[in-house]
Amino acid sequence: MGQRLSGGRSCLDVPGRLWPQPPTPPPLVRRKLALLFAMLCVWLYMVLYSCAGSCAAAPGLLVLGSGSRAAHAPPALVTVPNVTSPRLPFREAPDTALAAGKDELQGAGNQEEMSPEAPDSPSPISSFFSGSGSKQLPQAIIIGVKKGGTRALLEFLRVHPDVRAVGAEPHFFDRSYHKGLDWYRDLMPRTLEGQITMEKTPSYFVTREAPARISAMSKDTKLIVVVRDPVTRAVSDYTQTLSKRPDIPSFESLTFRNRSAGLIDTSWSAIQIGLYAKHLEPWLRHFPLGQMLFVSGERLVSDPAGELGRVQDFLGLKRIITDKHFYFNQTKGFPCLKKAEGSSKPHCLGKTKGRAHPAIAREVLRRLRDFYRPFNRKFYQMTGQDFGWD
Numbered sequence: 001m002g003q004r005l006s007g008g009r010s011c012l013d014v015p016g017r018l019w020p021q022p023p024t025p026p027p028l029v030r031r032k033l034a035l036l037f038a039m040l041c042v043w044l045y046m047v048l049y050s051c052a053g054s055c056a057a058a059p060g061l062l063v064l065g066s067g068s069r070a071a072h073a074p075p076a077l078v079t080v081p082n083v084t085s086p087r088l089p090f091r092e093a094p095d096t097a098l099a100a101g102k103d104e105l106q107g108a109g110n111q112e113e114m115s116p117e118a119p120d121s122p123s124p125i126s127s128f129f130s131g132s133g134s135k136q137l138p139q140a141i142i143i144g145v146k147k148g149g150t151r152a153l154l155e156f157l158r159v160h161p162d163v164r165a166v167g168a169e170p171h172f173f174d175r176s177y178h179k180g181l182d183w184y185r186d187l188m189p190r191t192l193e194g195q196i197t198m199e200k201t202p203s204y205f206v207t208r209e210a211p212a213r214i215s216a217m218s219k220d221t222k223l224i225v226v227v228r229d230p231v232t233r234a235v236s237d238y239t240q241t242l243s244k245r246p247d248i249p250s251f252e253s254l255t256f257r258n259r260s261a262g263l264i265d266t267s268w269s270a271i272q273i274g275l276y277a278k279h280l281e282p283w284l285r286h287f288p289l290g291q292m293l294f295v296s297g298e299r300l301v302s303d304p305a306g307e308l309g310r311v312q313d314f315l316g317l318k319r320i321i322t323d324k325h326f327y328f329n330q331t332k333g334f335p336c337l338k339k340a341e342g343s344s345k346p347h348c349l350g351k352t353k354g355r356a357h358p359a360i361a362r363e364v365l366r367r368l369r370d371f372y373r374p375f376n377r378k379f380y381q382m383t384g385q386d387f388g389w390d
Helices: 028-050 097-113 124-128 150-157 181-187 202-206 210-217 230-244 251-255 276-284 297-302 304-314 362-383
Strands: 140-144 163-165 196-200 222-227 256-258 292-296 326-329 334-337
Touching: 140 150, 140 202, 140 210, 150 163, 150 196, 150 222, 150 304, 150 334, 202 210, 202 276, 222 297, 222 304, 230 251, 230 362, 251 256, 251 362, 276 362, 292 297, 292 304, 297 304, 297 334
Parallel strands: 140 196, 140 222, 163 196, 222 292
Antiparallel strands: 326 334
């Protein structure tokens, strides 16, 4: 076929003419660049992974106020220090139109509690690392009280890079205990090593079964209670319900069982929650006092950095949240954080916080303060703190 070449080979056998040659290996420089790029990618991943917790916790601009929608414990026997113990009877079917109104008011409050605030939107970097870390049962819980400032405290704490908290109130130890600890754990955010898992449900403080149930989960759980002048707290509680039910009876009508005799109706939850000494007793049967921190709702407004310093110390955290994170919102009348989590824009909690209270007759407030005074003093003795409500 073809011309024979010397040595007996055909032209088809000459290398490099018709058949393709194997590829030449890449130059040494190209290999080094590829290796350098791979090392850069690994380094970038490790840096982002290590700062995932801290980068996701930027300061948030939030107005102080409690976002809790707590369930209330049923009325029980209350012991007034150094005076005759009044009976706080369970309430049966209402006998009067006013009693029926109170029942409807309680139902409205419970309906609002069933719609907890949605958790904050996660920042892009926390969303990116949502699959990292693991879900743990909470090591610390804000257990109370409703309208004391629990929502603000939780959001302030979320500024800290070592705190991870679920946004909505789980209500596990009062409403969903039958679902089990695995269900409860699955509600929690993922945490990295060294971070604390937290939640807040203010109704725990007034739930009789909650102390034993939390102790059964872990005897080492740290408990935080935000308390506020019980008279102001009751008015705030009423104001919240009034915003949703404008047709409810007046505060004065709901406060007194017998107005002329000055008998306070302690079956009304707005009044009953403020009996802090009564509610604290079962907690002290399951937890030592040193494992509980009582935060002043008033000082959380006047000195948020100071109260947050106490909380950080109690949780064993480095004091990262300081005065530089806060400014005072003159319109709302509350301190706010300067940046929202995962955002560079300032943002305060919504219009449901810092509502203007209705005008209450001074005589009604005076009688309420007289009623709460012995309970407050006993609470001061139990906690070793004077909150100055009297």
